[in-house]
Amino acid sequence: MHSDNHMTPRAWFAKTIGLTILLVVAVASLNVGIDLYGIFRNSQGRHLAGYGDDRVAKYLLSERYVPSNFNALVIGSSVSANWDTSGIDGYRMYNESLDGGNIVEEKTISDRALVGPRIKLVLLVVHPFLTSSHNFETVHITSRENLGALGSQNLLDAYKDKLRGHGHSKTQTFDESGVFVLGDTHREMNAVLRKVMDPVNGFKIDPIAFQAERDVVAELHAAKIAVVFVIPPISQKLLVSRSTQFATYSELILRDKADGDKVIDFTAPEFAEFRNNDENFSDGVHLTKAGAVTAVALMNRQLDRWIQMGQLPAAER
Amino acid sequence: MKFNSFAFLAIFLPVVAGGYAILRHIMGARVAQGFLLVLSLSFYGYTKPVYVLLLLGSILFNWMIAASIGVAKRDASSSQMASRKLKLQLGIIGNVLLLCSFKYVNFFLDHIPSIHGMKLALPDWSFPIGISFFTLTQVMYLVDTYQGLNAPNSLFDHATLVSFFPYVTSGPLVRSRAIVPQFKNLTASTDRMDLACRGLMLFAFGLAKKVVLADSFARVADAGFGSAQHFSTLEAWIFSLSYTFQIYFDFSGYSDMAVGTAWMLGIDIPKNFNAPYISKSISEFWQRWHISLSNFITNYLFTPMLRAMGKATLTTSVIAVLLAMSIAGLWHGPAWTFVIFGVLHGLALAANQISKKKKLKMPDWLGWVLTFAFVNMTFVFFRSPTVPLALHMLHAMVPHAGLLGTKELKGVLPMTPVLIIRPVVIGIVLAFFFKTSQAVAEESAWNYRTVAVTAVLLGLSIFYMNSSPAKEFVYFAF
Numbered sequence: 126m127h128s129d130n131h132m133t134p135r136a137w138f139a140k141t142i143g144l145t146i147l148l149v150v151a152v153a154s155l156n157v158g159i160d161l162y163g164i165f166r167n168s169q170g171r172h173l174a175g176y177g178d179d180r181v182a183k184y185l186l187s188e189r190y191v192p193s194n195f196n197a198l199v200i201g202s203s204v205s206a207n208w209d210t211s212g213i214d215g216y217r218m219y220n221e222s223l224d225g226g227n228i229v230e231e232k233t234i235s236d237r238a239l240v241g242p243r244i245k246l247v248l249l250v251v252h253p254f255l256t257s258s259h260n261f262e263t264v265h266i267t268s269r270e271n272l273g274a275l276g277s278q279n280l281l282d283a284y285k286d287k288l289r290g291h292g293h294s295k296t297q298t299f300d301e302s303g304v305f306v307l308g309d310t311h312r313e314m315n316a317v318l319r320k321v322m323d324p325v326n327g328f329k330i331d332p333i334a335f336q337a338e339r340d341v342v343a344e345l346h347a348a349k350i351a352v353v354f355v356i357p358p359i360s361q362k363l364l365v366s367r368s369t370q371f372a373t374y375s376e377l378i379l380r381d382k383a384d385g386d387k388v389i390d391f392t393a394p395e396f397a398e399f400r401n402n403d404e405n406f407s408d409g410v411h412l413t414k415a416g417a418v419t420a421v422a423l424m425n426r427q428l429d430r431w432i433q434m435g436q437l438p439a440a441e442r
Numbered sequence: 443m444k445f446n447s448f449a450f451l452a453i454f455l456p457v458v459a460g461g462y463a464i465l466r467h468i469m470g471a472r473v474a475q476g477f478l479l480v481l482s483l484s485f486y487g488y489t490k491p492v493y494v495l496l497l498l499g500s501i502l503f504n505w506m507i508a509a510s511i512g513v514a515k516r517d518a519s520s521s522q523m524a525s526r527k528l529k530l531q532l533g534i535i536g537n538v539l540l541l542c543s544f545k546y547v548n549f550f551l552d553h554i555p556s557i558h559g560m561k562l563a564l565p566d567w568s569f570p571i572g573i574s575f576f577t578l579t580q581v582m583y584l585v586d587t588y589q590g591l592n593a594p595n596s597l598f599d600h601a602t603l604v605s606f607f608p609y610v611t612s613g614p615l616v617r618s619r620a621i622v623p624q625f626k627n628l629t630a631s632t633d634r635m636d637l638a639c640r641g642l643m644l645f646a647f648g649l650a651k652k653v654v655l656a657d658s659f660a661r662v663a664d665a666g667f668g669s670a671q672h673f674s675t676l677e678a679w680i681f682s683l684s685y686t687f688q689i690y691f692d693f694s695g696y697s698d699m700a701v702g703t704a705w706m707l708g709i710d711i712p713k714n715f716n717a718p719y720i721s722k723s724i725s726e727f728w729q730r731w732h733i734s735l736s737n738f739i740t741n742y743l744f745t746p747m748l749r750a751m752g753k754a755t756l757t758t759s760v761i762a763v764l765l766a767m768s769i770a771g772l773w774h775g776p777a778w779t780f781v782i783f784g785v786l787h788g789l790a791l792a793a794n795q796i797s798k799k800k801k802l803k804m805p806d807w808l809g810w811v812l813t814f815a816f817v818n819m820t821f822v823f824f825r826s827p828t829v830p831l832a833l834h835m836l837h838a839m840v841p842h843a844g845l846l847g848t849k850e851l852k853g854v855l856p857m858t859p860v861l862i863i864r865p866v867v868i869g870i871v872l873a874f875f876f877k878t879s880q881a882v883a884e885e886s887a888w889n890y891r892t893v894a895v896t897a898v899l900l901g902l903s904i905f906y907m908n909s910s911p912a913k914e915f916v917y918f919a920f
């Protein structure tokens with residue numbers, strides 16, 4: 126018998142298993158109570174910004190928080206990630222765009238928000254980047270993220286970010302309407318984007334991603350959700366050498382456009398002034414904060430016109 | 443099924459441990475053994491049920507061969523001895539053929555030059571998990587039966603021995619005479635409870651080694667070995683050392699969980715690791731690393747080869763060790779990287795033998811440095827998908843113009859303290875300065891401190907398991 130034994134093996138075994146279960150239950154209960162992503166209870170009226178991994182955060186927020194508090198979505202890549210659409214008239218719009226996201230990732234996230242009947246309108250921002258790959262770039266999001274919300278490294282990182290920010294917005298990944306803050310500094314287009322938007326060989330289209338984009342459109346149509354295709358802005362300098370490719374790409378995407386669907390095409394002549402203003406762009410593709418404000422205002426005006434004309438459903442804000 | 447999955451932890455393990463204990467108590471050892479056999483087969487077939495048929499076929503084949511070899515008799519006639527030897531050879535050939543069909547056919551066909559521009563069509567066979575382990579276990583069983591070290595098992599005992607879930611997928615390799623009697627043995631319940639507690643503690647150590655440490659090192663190693671970028675010397679060493687620690691914590695973590703699970707059932711299986719990275723020579727390393735495979739290489743490859751060569755001289759033993767280690771390297775998988783790994787270790791062991799023979803000595807610290815550096819270098823071959831990529835990494839490890847740069851590392855990984863410093867510090871402390879987990883579990887007392895340590899380790903591991911999908915154990919691929 127060991128001299129330091131204070132209990133029988135049977136008692137030790139029971140206490141060890143009991144304490145383990147207690148620890149696990151305590152951590153899980155604490156996280157259910159805090160409910161950072163609004164998945165464990167009704168989250169109507171809550172204001173939940175995203176902390177921790179952006180994909181995981183948007184995936185979890187899309188389960189209850191987004192359908193409870195919003196009636197319109199923006200689906201897109203980083204090109205539309207910093208568009209603050211919360212002020213769009215007639216809708217409470219949540220931006221589901223992901224920084225560096227493709228349509229397969231977007232579909233995984235937005236499918237959750239579209240389950241309920243509350244979403245009336247979707248702005249589908251169809252930049253070539255969205256359909257250039259189908260790989261999950263950082264985490265492969267699955268329904269196991271719900272288990273992660275009971276206690277995981279991502280959740281711990283999210284708490285740390287939130288506590289470091291003392292409730293301010295500087296450490297959040299995106300705000301309560303899903304809007305990212307992207308840098309305003311003027312820079313070169315990154316290598317991945319340059320490759321996707323190759324002016325010589327044409328835009329890269331991944332067949333799986335393209336099919337996923339078609340599936341998203343089909344699902345929206347099946348659910349009778351109004352769809353507005355948005356061909357996002359690009360600086361005039363970059364558009365000049367890629368105008369044919371953009372036209373071909375837009376035509377391909379818009380083949381799935383149904384009769385009631387609308388299109389806002391920022392590559393059209395009417396938006397030339399916007400495209401010619403370099404202050405609107407950080408790298409020629411992504412918008413600066415001021416550029417995003419202008420672009421959203423332009424879209425707002427167009428959406429409002431369609432609502433007035435009865436061509437888009439007017440939802441309660 | 444993986445040990446580091448919730449299905450195993452929350453359902454399988456409690457059911458099998460609880461059910462086995464209750465059945466042993468109420469209905470006796472044989473009924474409990476039957477329960478264990480059924481659940482072991484379910485464990486093996488969890489991801490791909492069809493491979494249970496392969497496992498059962500292999501069990502049946504080896505049981506029949508062993509039964510026909512029969513009990514060794516002192517007064518056996520020469521024809522009887524020849525017949526037994528022939529059956530043993532048939533059994534070994536059968537096992538080697540099974541292993542080759544799944545592991546090596548593609549490798550060899552791929553190296554047959556194309557004839558008239560035509561390439562041989564390669565069969566697309568997926569790899570049954572654990573085949574290397576249950577095949578070697580049965581080769582050992584056949585040889586031991588032939589040598590009279592154990593009597594042939596009943597089919598029931600043999601099937602339980604081979605399919606026993608703690609070791610069927612990744613070892614340790616076991617000998618029949620050490621395990622089978624334990625299925626029938628009814629030791630006092632207090633002793634079994636004591637062993638079960640030590641098993642739970644060892645399992646907690648192993649699980650934490652795998653999900654907290656090994657998987658953290660894996661993220662760094664995977665980033666480095668996944669690309670052929672031009673790394674600085676520092677980066678190349680960080681990547682290679684990360685893999686060296688990953689494989690240790692991964693495989694020793696698995697082994698701890700295997701031994702711990704078996705202890706929870708009251709069955710003692712051999713340990714597989716004994717602080718290998720403190721070794722001061724390569725021969726000491728192989729006495730501490732994957733001990734059950736080392737024993738197999740020594741007893742079933744090296745020694746028979748040496749005997750076959752007649753006189754045991756320095757030359758013959760060097761040749762035998764080179765051959766044995768090359769085969770051991772190839773056993774890991776059908777790739778030249780594994781062959782080179784085996785050959786390099788064979789050469790190092792041969793050099794070790796020569797230096798011992800010539801009574802050459804070196805300070806302990808120098809022995810440790812050389813051994814660890816050599817092991818780390820050979821693991822570069824072990825981890826790399828191709829020989830050129832391994833050479834690329836080794837070349838980067840040699841000091842060159844970019845000595846301390848971290849640009850590539852930052853490109854593939856966020857350089858957070860959590861990601862880099864925590865596992866490195868904990869890993870180094872555990873691997874170099876701490877007692878082995880098995881020694882800690884064997885010596886622990888039953889008090890609140892050990893309750894807290896074990897519960898916190900289990901809780902922490904569950905937290906990590908819940909953070910990302912379970913990663914495969916490295917040795918599941920072999």
